[in-house]
Amino acid sequence: MTGDEACAEGALAAGCLFFGGYPITPATEIAEHISARLPAVGGTFIQMEDEIAAMASVLGAAWAGKKSMTATSGPGFSLMMENIGLGICTETPCVLVNVQRGGPSTGLPTMGAQADMMQARWGSHGDYEIIALAPSSAQEIFYQTITAFNLSERYRTPVLIMTDEIIGHMSEKVIIPPADQIRTEWRPKPRGRKDRFLLYKPGPNGVAPMPAAGDGYKIHVTGLTHDEKGYPAMSVEAQQQMMERLKRKILDNRDDIIMVEEHQIEDAEIVIVSYGISSRTSMAAMQQARAMGIKAGFLRLITVWPFAEEKIQALAQRVKGFITVEINLGQIHLEVMRAAAGITPCHLVGHHGGTIISPDQVLAKIKEAF
Amino acid sequence: MPAATKTRAAHQNHPLEDLIRSDRIPHIWCPGCGIGTAFSACLSAMKGGGRNLEKMCMVSGIGCSGRAAGYVKLDSFHTTHGRAIPFATGLKLGNPELDVIVFSGDGDLFAIGGNHFIHAARRNMDLTVICVNNLNYGMTGGQAAATTPHLAKTTTTTAGNPESPFNLPLLAWASGATYVARWTILHTRELTECIQKAISKSGFSFIEVLGPCPINYGRRNREKPMETLRLYQEQTIIRNNADPMDLDVDFKKKVVLGEFVDKQRPTCIESYDRTCRLPE
């Protein structure tokens, strides 16, 4: 099946029961596939009037107690930014898939890119932390969609899956394990007296339990800066407390959230850093370099945000340099540079978008730079 | 008033107290504002309908009217500007047992949120939408709205509004709403009855409430608070089932109030279940 279909299947395996969508190439197949599957499992699909509404409906369904999601691409991702911010501020679990295509604007609707990575990080206004994953195959997007739901439930936050047109439209073998072999998580439910419940009072992992509308807690949910009760609080102190909570629940759990894969890193002198579809390019380039006697290693970012900066910092102490491979003009490359902090040279093998990067380009850069 | 009665009155609870987050009072609404009256009519309707309040939610957008969700002691959601309806749509679809009431202003529901309004009405989403129409953007200091009368003065139309306003009941009717009514804040009894009816009725219900914004709209249009209320009394006429084409808000003529649409068609959820779900 295609990556898009595998994503929809992963969502169903994770227990997703609501999809609010809007058609857009190259993400439409996710909506098509899940719209046909949801009714039979007791879920609901709705095609909204635009992506703003789609994202708003996803948040509404999450507060009704359902696991909910949407999928889009560049222009729709831009429109969803408003309510992604509401989701972050109100700590609403949900999953949003961006099947990236070439931009800016309408760009290259049918051709892939990885150029929304910084938008994923900073696209909604204000400071915040976000979780974003990047799958590199149809099989992986199946599992990653489940992981994305688990993380969103665990940390009460929107989680992004930053895939791309190439994976979305590529057909690959996908094995779907039996349901009892899939681990699914649910947001912790509050206990104790309903009238004393505080909607944003963090539990041990920095995350507050979350009731659903209709559970009798009479919760108030607002996108205004709010206190632990959820009430608007227009003060510098309230802003600081809320922002710290939003930040800490992600950053203090970095070890749990950040997933990377290391290939021949132990003795590597040159480390290729990549994610998503470009990690397949990078893997091939690393193997070819090794065959040529170059000590290359490969660090694959499975979690792109929060960024694995400690990993890069540690490697920067001992390797000769980094090469970041991504289908954009240098986004994660900037993060690698930031983490390497001038200790180690950082190079980019980038692309304007529309096609994958070939391993030859990576090899050429290795030879040129080192 | 005899002293004894007075003391007893002081200890009496407000009849709507159990529906108000009293720890959030005082509210932000200005003296003379119409929102509070519309809000208490809404609360009375919620309470009086005999429905399970635990399953009742209020969703608001942004603006003065949008603050209503912050004062009601129910599950309540204060969302982004214009997006109360699509948020409410997700809430209702996520749990069809909920009674979902959208309470917001004209700027929120009909300018930035206009697209969502017509689509929710078209799909007959099971929501009760209450719009306090005060003819301008109050929260931001009185700018022109999609409801501002032609030639009215606002901070962005100091020479008079060059544009023409929406006829909201006509828009709701044309979009497919199954219940449409309009009252002013002077007509609280009728308003409360209509809201109660709208909540218990399935499908997309829309109630427009004309309410003054003396601070921003009234002041700039030489309308003293009492004058606005006098207009509501003298320049309105109740005509149930009026032709939606005749429902422009123009106080130089008579503004028509009443219940304009009350019909039945399958709701979004009923149609979805019938069309998309296989029979058991």
Ligand code: SF4
């Ligand atoms: S600005 Fe106008 S609408 Fe807002 S609270 Fe004051 S009177 Fe009411």
